[in-house]
Amino acid sequence: MKQAADFYIPTFDDVLRARERIEPYIHRTPVLTSTYFNELTGAELFFKCENFQKAGAFKVRGASNAVFGLGEDQAAKGVATHSSGNHALSLSYAAGRRGIPVSVVMPRTAPEAKKAAVRGYGGEVFECEPSTTAREAMLEELVARSGADFVHPYNDHRVIAGQATCSLELSEDVGELDAIVAPIGGGGMISGTCLAMSNRSPQTEIYAAEPKNADDAYRSFHAGKIIEDDAPQTVADGLKVSLRPRTWHFVSSHVKDVLLATEDEIIDAMYLTWQRMKIVVEPSSSVPLATIIKNRGIFAGKRVGVILTGGNVDLKKLPWNSN
């Protein structure tokens, strides 16, 4: 059910160019395996550790591709975005590496630690009222004033091509995979995964893993059109946003299925990952493993890539301590 599109769809060539462009600024993150999780799931799992990525998450791939792809004139005017999460950090990091201005619109209610982290990477924070209208109005005003380039967290072909470099690396490092499971929020990572694998290894099935409490992608997938969530509440705070046309294009045409996990399943998978693999991953990163554990019938006996998307978490407020 591939859709006609009135916007530019990134190609595999864009992915290869993105890889070359961002290579000096990102880590080629390691792939870890775990005897424990292989036994638990019956599958052979390959964990792509984007929690070890620069700025702590895969988002730096797309952000760097956008920032370093700008011409000199546009670059001098800087970049801007709205985000209170990893995209804000990543865009600030990338802009800092290029030495250009970066403006980030964040709700005034966002945690001070997140504002401080963005400033730590050199980003300028603009606080708005916590509503979509206020956020978009402030961003528009900023862009009109400075001429900054708006880099959307996921509904941007440069961002999708950048995120695609992640599964490209995974595939090169571990060889043929039967499936890849990645979290889905706005769909940037999953779109990049579809883009990379549909070209490099079309037989690899792509599964999107989503919190049951924010199941807009699941409902969109089954309805055949974008359905938006209304202020969902989930521990996987990176996955609250909804699909947009550029990501819906990939989700609707390449994703094999959308699998859901409950809050408890996500927290259990996160806890087990910390305990057994000794790595710090954020809740959003644990949704894929949670869905693999509960869908043994799909994955047992298969070689499965798992994208651990990030590791930015408040160590003083861990979800298993708040019960």
Add this chain to the structure above:
Amino acid sequence: MKQAADFYIPTFDDVLRARERIEPYIHRTPVLTSTYFNELTGAELFFKCENFQKAGAFKVRGASNAVFGLGEDQAAKGVATHSSGNHALSLSYAAGRRGIPVSVVMPRTAPEAKKAAVRGYGGEVFECEPSTTAREAMLEELVARSGADFVHPYNDHRVIAGQATCSLELSEDVGELDAIVAPIGGGGMISGTCLAMSNRSPQTEIYAAEPKNADDAYRSFHAGKIIEDDAPQTVADGLKVSLRPRTWHFVSSHVKDVLLATEDEIIDAMYLTWQRMKIVVEPSSSVPLATIIKNRGIFAGKRVGVILTGGNVDLKKLPWNSN
């Protein structure tokens, strides 16, 4: 001030044999680097990640060397030890891999989670009253009854040769190092480090990092003889034990200095490691980094190996949440 010894001192050949013997049962753990910590310390740091090791700590190296070095007759009678920490887990893991019995004497007051973990690896737990006398009496009785081989957590030449394989790998993977910093408790890891590096790279200086609250090695080092701690209290629970003759031999002859860190410094270094490197390390592992941060004058401008000894920590009782 090399001492005459009336016990067998392991040689570099023993280390090479240990490496070959244990290779099928352990991980060759990765070495991580961190731009953040390099900038913070002024040094170039190479973190040897034994938190990713089998059973979650370097101790599996020495335990495996002891277990897989046994002749068939002795092996059939099993192994025994006293430990409520990583050595208990590691010996149980190694014995389980060889399929031989393993008895572990633990104080009845030890956390149930630790007893369960030992049993999970196939170890049989024998509970004793929480005193040195009771522990040694029960171990002696066990050994007399079963003929099991007593594998001391560190005062054992097979264990020291096994631990030495850790810095041997580190040195091979990153090349010439100006210094290595490892935690010191009973001295098994630091002795192995001295053994490996004095043969492989004699110019590399070995620093032992110790909690100020359990500074028996520091006091021993300066007194020129073993001084024992009396029930020290420190968050670095793997480092409460005291030196013994086989480890004192290496500490007294090869260690450049013993550096101390306070409880707050240890917890801060641990927190920063989790936050910045996205890895789970136990408090004992963070003592080296804590001493490097506070001794910039010693380490700035140098290539420094840091042994992250383990990652076995109660995720529900993190030290920064208990303040």
